Amino acid sequence: MPRPYLHLQPAVPSCTQGFHARHGFRQIGSAKPPPSTTAGDSSSQTTWPLLEKLSDAELQLPGQHQASTLHHCWRQLLSDHMATSGKVIRCRAAVAWAAGKSLSVEEIEVAPPKAREVRVKMVATGICHTDEHVLEGNFPDVDFPVILGHEGAGIVESIGEGVTSVKPGDKVILFPLPQCGECSFCLNPDSNYCLKSHLTEPQNLMPDKTTRFTCKGKQIQHFLWNSTFAEYTVVPEYTLAKIDAAAPLDKVCVFACGFSTGYGAAVNTAKVKLGSTCAVFGLGGVGLSVVMGCKAAGASRIIAIDINKDKFAKAKEMGATECINPQDFKKPIQQVLTEMTGHGVDYSFEAIGTADTLIAALASCNMNTGVCVMVGVLPAGSTVPIDPFLLLSGRTCKGTLAGGWKMRDSIPKLVASYLEKKFNSDLLITHTLPFAKINEGFELLRAGKSIRTVMLF
Template sequence: VIRCRAAVAWAPGRLSVEEVEVAPPKAGEVRIKLVATAICRTDEHLLQGCFPKAEFPVIPGHEGAGIVESIGEGVTSMKPGDKVIPLCHPQCGKCSFCQNPESNFCQKSHFYEPQNLLPDKTSRFSCKGKQIHHFLWVSTFAEYTVVPEYAVAKIDAAAPLDKVCLFGCGFSTGYGAAINTAKVKPGSTCAVFGLGGVGLSVVMGCKAAGASRIIAVDINKDKFAKAKELGATDCINPRDFQKPIQEVLTEMTGQGVDYSFEAIGHADTMIAALASCNMSTGVCVMVGELDSGSEISIDPTLLLIGRTWKGTLVGGWKTRECIPKLVSGYLEKKFNSDLLITHTLPFAKVNEGFELLRAGKSIRTVLLF
């Protein structure tokens, strides 16, 4: 058993940095020493009590990178000392979805069966004599964590862990939403709703795919300079217009954009994004995560004429196979995800990192252990 620091949410609300006990890995599991973790808005959803099926007390965090400390019986794909990214969306390789080349879903996912405990229905975390739940199995707000082997990706030994931790969720999700899910075509027009870490990664993906016009939409004008730096050609604030933003986008482009992306997680912006893409061949990708229990009511005519409305999970990547390839692409300077990192803080300042997120002052804050 290892005693170390972790940020525990005893109930919805604030995190408390505590000393926790982390049990050794059982068969098929890997214990990881985290080096860095980023703060994603999904962690804020969890703290607000809005994440489906989650249980408290819990150690949040799901954008981490670290080094294998020890392995359980039967683990063959990695060894102590290997650099790894724990995966909030696993790839078991055995279920029907994993074996379908067109799917990146896995039946071990939290959306299929809760990942509040490890597969044997026990926790590896305890604090003050109480069991602490895992979050999406990975719980990267801890100096050490235990994860099933099929929810860990071994990455290049040259990768800087304080930079590639973003590949566990935010960057991969946004970039892949454009590349894999929408399959943005060269010369096309795109609209991206929400310019947080995920939305800006969508902008990067649209640019990499060759889109000729990328319209960034946000109510926080402070994010426009970063969006332009990453490839946005236009930046608009819905509050600057008297009419609905979908009408503004339709007027800007003539008939609506070819691809729209919602990277916020609000029902009204989901509908606006859908209505802003052209009525026949437009593709709208749902990237943002709505609060648990949310419902959306739409006019079915929006889809009847031919629009496509799709969702994406971790950008459509088969995680164990593709995240290492993305890291290699980063090392080859095919893209610069470092531009998403606006703040770097010691782990003890985790609550300060969340305050930056809530105030709209950060894109990604990386915590260093």
């Protein structure tokens, strides 16, 4: 039987670990109280210590039962969260009120999930360059005000009618490319697209064309049916997947987009072959994930390309065999790569999101058998002027969405591979910040100082 523990509520004066031990308790962490549904309640700003009653044996052998203690703590917190089921939850969210403006951390109301929807208590979320594209006004069909974020992991708080794949308390990863399991694309084993994707129909509202978010009396839009920049979010069941309970959510949240997109671009979309030569344009989180995918596929030569030399050490740590800066050459980078490899690379990957780098990546491929994969997201309305002879000779240029993974099927498998240490995606995470500092996370991204910043709630 689990041993009892309690919340030390804020009415009790602040205590030290020594105080706890003398009174037969251990402080095992801290937590927010259950969110209130009463307007004006200030408890959402309060943190309560969590105390567990120590047994006599533990008083003599401190630390022997840390794992069971934390498990019991989590179960009790889960019980508290379940008390919110069916109720509106007040919590914090980073709201984008308009393009070109910083995010504003606000108190919002999150409605309960409707049929086939899931409400999730977010634990961690990454900041992706796609979120920045929205703030710049360069991502199509997004309405403001909106709660961004699409690289999150958390705990199921409650479920709507008809939900069968998850239950309250499950660890889950949310992802931006749905897998409804019913449309013609989902039923095609060679496709990972879904007709419920944002590219088919904007996901600014839930499937019933209403929002679950309000702030200051205004309706707030959803983003990619994720909106992970909120302490609680509501998503359709087909945009999340249950994962192993042992998975660290602050590490695997990047599987929702950045890591899975880059890694899958190499192993799924390009199908990199053993002994091949690869070039990766752009060494952000996605590009470095491509490098890891090329290495996992057995490429013998991986040339990493970026104008920021500070990223080269990390690229080599992840598997790059060479790193080059285009600014160090007077020749076009595609000519440099062709001379380095003899006839061009077997596979090239554009992970920046500009027309010029996409053309360079395509031109750097072997003229007959080379494959170029477009991974980066170009600004909305962009056009790419391509010399047709680049393709006439036999080159292939193709795009990738979410790395070619059927997300609901594949995310749990990727997490299992992570737990088996088949790859080290932790190397992507260079910064971890509290959620209140989310704008600092975006500044790190804009300055090129981070690969992936993870925000913790």
